[in-house]
Amino acid sequence: RPPPRCPRRGRRLLAIATTGLLLAAAPAAAVAAPPVVEPAAPGTAAGPYSDGRYVVVLAGDPVAKADGSTAAEPKLKSAPGGGVDVTQRAAQDYRRTLLKTQEDVARTVGARPTQQYTVALNGFAAQLTAAQAQELAGTPGVLAVTKDVLRHPTAGSATGATGAAAQPAAAAPATGSGTAATTADYLGLTGPDGVWSGLGGAAGAGRGVVVADLDTGLWPEHPSVAGRPLGTAPAAGDEFSPYRTASGQVRMAKNDGGTFTGTCETGDDWDAADCTTKVVGARVFSTGFTAGNGPLAETEPASARDTDGHGTHTATTAVGLSGVRATVDGADFGETTGVAPAAALAVYKVCWTAASGDAGCANSDLVAAIDAAVADNVDVINFSIGGGAATDVVDPVELAFLSAASAGIFVSASAGNSGPGASTLDHASPWLTTVGAATSVLREGTVRLGDGRRFVGASFNVTPLPRSPLALSTAVAAPGAKAADAQLCLAGSLDPAKAAGRIVVCDRGGNGRVEKSAEVERAGGVGMVLVNPTENSLDADQHHVPTVHLDTAAGEAVKAHARKKGATASLELGNTTGRATPTPQIGGFSSRGPTFVNDGDVLKPDVAAPGVSVLAGYSPEASISGDLFAPLSGTSMSAPHVTGLAALHLTAHPQWSPMAVKSALMTTARDLVGADGAPARDPFAGGAGFVDPTRMLEPGLVYDSGPLEWLQYLEGSGVDTGTGVEAVDPSDLNQPSIAVGDLAGTRTVTRSVTATTSGLYYGTASVPGFDVKVSPSLLVMTAGQTKRFTVTLTRTSAPLERWATGSLTWKGADRTVRSPIALFPETVAAPGEVALTGASGSQDVTVTAGLTGRLDLTAAGLAAGRSATGSAATGKETKTRVEVPQGTVLSRFDVVADDRAADLDMVLYRVQGGQEVPVASSGTAAADERVTTLLEPGTYVVGVTTFAAAPGKTSAGYRLTDFQVPATGGAGSFTASPDPLPVRLAREATYTLSWKGLDPAKQYLGAVFYGQSRIPTVVSVG
Template identity: 35%
Template sequence: MSRALAAALAAGVGMSALALPGVSGLSGPAASAAPPAPHAGEAGDARLHLVTLTGPGSAASDRVFPSGPTRELARQQRLLDRVGAPEPVYRWTTALSGVAVDLTDAQVRALRAEPEVALVEPNTVRPLAATRTRVVHPAPGTGRDTGGAGTVIGLVDTGLHPDGPVFSGSPGLGRAPRDFRGSCVSEPDWDQSACTDKVLAAQWYVEGFGRGRLRAASSLSPRDDHGHGTRTASIAAGNSDISVRVGREDLGRHSGAAPQARLAVYKACWTAPDPADDGCASADLVTAIDRATADRVDVLSLAVGGTPASPGPDNPDGVDTVERALLGAAEADIVVVAAAGNAGARSRAAHPSPWVTTVGGATGVQRRGRVVLGDGTTLPGAMASSLRVGPAPLVLAADVATRGADRDRARQCAPGSLDAARARGRVVVCERGLVSRVDKSAAVGLADGAGVVLVNTRRGSVDADLHRVPTVHLGRDNGARLRDWVRENPGALVTLRPEGARRPASKVAGFSPTGDPAAPVLNPDLIAPATGLLSAVPPGAERWAFTSGTSAAAAYTSGIAARLRARRDWSAAAVRSALATTSAAVPGSVLRTGAGRLRSDLAARPGLVHDLDPGDYRRWLEGSLGRHLNTPSIILRRDRDVARRTITNVGRQPLYFSSAASGFERYDVRVTPAAVRLAPGESATYTVRVSGPASGARPVDDGVVTWRGATGTRTRVPVLITR
């Protein structure tokens, strides 16, 4: 037995993710000086595995096991000693009981045969749920905003860059959280001053990813060297009334979805030399979730996608270790929100567990602009700027290359490739590729260009970004027309004309994934704004950017969840229900939309909620609840199937609520009772029954059960009918 474990057992330490030599996330010089733990390729044929023991962690079992983690640490060690396993990289006792440890194949087989072991799986690296698609959407809140006071949002992401007014401490944050236990590490790149009244805690975990796989510039601290964590944090809980200015553009004021909420940062996602290798190791994710659960955050936001686990001989229920850790967080009455992923309609949504609010992506407001040619022809595109440019001479970037520059680099407006003497005062045509879109406009701005027309040379998105100079982005066909025109009309004048914002009907974003019709619960739960949310970024050429992806949608939803927790004395399950059942209908299958698009203005008054005891999740997982877990969604398996749900009046007066089933095309769906009268806090159980279909009808159908309250509330419950 190690000295660290022996000391912990002797003291009865209640540590989440007990850190041992070589484990990041500790404070003090001993931790930073420890060598990394051996992993695959460093310890023979041993590879890092995640081992989960049966039963809940201490967050859900303190009433049963008063000794808390001491008992679980001893149980872990007995199993490891039995198979001759080395000292674990991580130990978990709060959200779940388990370890991350290097194991040989023989040790894996031996542990899987142990009755006290629920799951053994290899450590894997998962992608962040971010996408490069960027269309403009307004900030989640604008101007002076409030909400979220007294709550803590735990963000499992790439860390945080805390400098600047977006994350500064302020008396305007309101009351402090009562039960939060988190703390800040102290590192050369993150000292104690980085934590404020706004940023209450910061930890980092890297051993699963591997220090040897890091990019050279990676910061071994909670500091964000990627940018993703800073963006999601500002969307979820950025301070209110922050001035946003990019170049000559005044974009007004910014606020996060819950500007008075505090932040707890758990860095578990890292950058590699090849961006394709960036991601979040499952061992680090579980450690971050375990620590956040021990810290008692109110909302846990996870911006990680990845393919859901499938049932198999070694994992019969198909629930992986990350999902089991999230179960422990839900059992601790934490609202768990996670991104569905960004692989598109042909992929399966991540996090298909009923204790996770899985968020898909919805499109939002778009800003458009046009290039007006000298002959009056207009070419439409995307444009974030509100500044008109021109008439001004139009030039191809390759024709204003600086002396000695590679012509291809100039054509794509790479930094330093343009001659200021020839680009000054002109609108420069830049081709997409080689460098980021905003780097192209920055290069034109440094060369004193008046504006940019960014053109696609192949099929791809058309995006409104925050550029250094006004920019219109054209698609492939209009880009080709423009290039042909400027060659035929050298020196001709053009105008870049902004057309402002438009709000098309909300729909599912193309990158948002689809739920599995064979799954036991409906997934995703809902969709939320996921295209072009204004967000803060680490210092660089600019401090702001537009962020897209289901990670942005999950961050926004996490902020709204924090507002609900601050405003209403609801359980985490009730908050999850309110977020989903007040959502607005969106065209498409419920496998893409879930309950619909999040309505933050209605979530605080849902009328009814589907509440449950957090222990029901584990009972459902173990099979003792059957299919009647009280989720705010329903899956029925064709003819004569039945589901039961319980609703609770969370209003302040007795009310009648009437039910209706709608949207079903192939089956007959009936709800009983047709109406109920409920006093405040009173509950009733209803039954949804399916019959049909007509001979030859397709086997899949979907619709919604709606409960209408006498005060105008609508509680929408999506229903999928499948095989």
């Protein structure tokens, strides 16, 4: 839960504030509000800084955004059809100017850039000491200084440790999908009436479009990316054929009128011939990774070659050729295809494995790759890489993607694999399309117990397993093995004398799923039933022994049977229960919203796509059996499906903006379903729903936005972009979803739509517990016309402090344009802080109510401040220990400099297990700093650093005052009346604060809490 919107002026303009009142804006979906305050992680915004690699973002637009709005930058001509043309003289001159400025800025602190960015980001990466990072953060023209962290692909390895999944030879037809054998069939792309047929068939699906895959590279010999050798000129009669120039570049005319200009970098096991008419680019970015993690592993080629498998899987899912036959472990799985088989592929290898065993993708390398992809003029970027739950939309990678989208590039990003918990979603930026993972083509097997009962689960079995003895793993534990280890089938935990010839029941967790079957095989077991001990996804992995993966309820039934004397079971192919498994269901692992990066005012994910047990290309060096195909699960797999769909969209509509394509995908999406087959409309899990390509090319209406609106959104989110554009409430960003994370009674949001099809469109909206009015509710549209409308949302009976969801629908003659809605009705909209003076008195406070009736007021405190003095040398930190007692409902820490010309920074640490863990920070350009938050009782340390002493001095003195507000028993008398306060929905109401018996020489702090809300009004006295 991030801090509320609080513009961060002065230095570090692009850093989300961690100062001020750090209070939860909204809770997780469908649950009551949790206690206040979980501050943003220090080090990303305001410190603390430590020695290491950093990415430094500077003021001044990069090439992709340079529009001549300032005298320092040219108005750069866009490439034909969109994008940027970095070959023009003005662009080259501007890039040289940016490079020199970056070098000059780094030189001011004695640093040297190791990577420089000019196209998608104006910035550089460098190795910095803590002092250098701190000094750069306060340098004029520096917008952000962020640690060069590692991100990771959002799918498990082939071992199944986190998300890998495999698929069986026989699959039950997906609900509503007929005899779908591939996700392309399931999505309605194939066949005489499929989407491809309107684009020239498989040979035209994506033709003239270049897809960039930022990942672990590619296995270039894979048949799914086979192409012809590159010539020295376009092939006769093929306007979009790539060719190699005399300088070695690869050029390709695109169907938007622009030109892709790529590079085929050679290296270990990758030569110039590995770039073809299908693979039109190969670039590597490892500088940041190796600087932070040491040399590459011997098994990691220093080239675009993929030995991990993840990159080959994502690339072939998006653009793999059609009609390529897949075999896994000797079993024939039929023909496979990518979503856009005619699209060209540009490989940007950004993820690596080091000799130390560390693996990941460095932020600095990711920015460099995005910078290159924008300069190369690609059309779509696939980003199946994540860094955990989003905490900031203005980190370097997200800002680089803003420039990419500004240049007309569609970006598909994975939502993350940290579900099903709420607020776990990655990639919250509105200029991206964030994709959740759902089931599609089912890969199933059945456990048949000796008593005849059948239970269906996920399976990749290619041969049935006849009836065999069934045993719990704990019943076949090795002598001396811990029962908990045996329950998880950890390596060495099973006894061959007991497990031989048996089907062993193992619990998920602790080790990789495939590692469990390897242990069963080692112990002589003939099969495995894998059980989810708690609700989670079902994954069909390529196991070492025949395996069926069951959900919790089915697993308990199998366990109960296994405890019986003489228990047996068999493993059957496919679903033999007679009850079809409904699809598409959201994957249990798929990360969820709401995301509080923007106070819940931007709804994510955007859509869901196939991401469970997806069969696609793989690296034989990563495969258990050396195969070229493998099934994987994860949002890494769902993102490239949307990447491919965007390529299809740009085949049909090459001039559409990234947000118009995103809108078309969202507003035409269909319902996900639950386990019972009923519609499951949870926008925090599946966004607008499951993609429906059969409708996406003619959406009827689209919601569009561009760079100006995104900057206004950032300003409205409390980010000073340095551009001076007007702030707009994030809820009013023109996107095909509506979210309000702080609705007190009523709110009106504004949207505009552009018609792709002429006609009359009737607008209706519904959110349970709300009165929703659309005005105007009738739009008379001609193709290309844009009209605005408003949606007024007024709470009636919806529970307070809980999310409510619904939808807005525009219905035309033969079009339905649907948008999800998510609203968080607050108890009250109240001032964040009220300042009082004097030893006694009274003061009125006005609030806006989210309900009609009586609002309980709880006055907590007052607490007298406890002060101490200190001094910190420039660049040094002085620490003071502070106790937060039981019963504390609010804490504040104030640092006031003795000299107003000094600049201090503050970090709050919690003492845990002898370690000091940062929990909050404040690092403005002012002399004073403040943190207000709710903390767990315990011992804390306040660290004060002198960022800059007053002129002529080498240190700065200060006074530290902390306030620990108790729920009861405060100083003097402090009341809020009347209590309860009569209120009316969306109307203002006034209550009176009264206080007396205070020491006029002291400072006090208190708070007023409202009903169910955990967000108080802070009250300061003195």
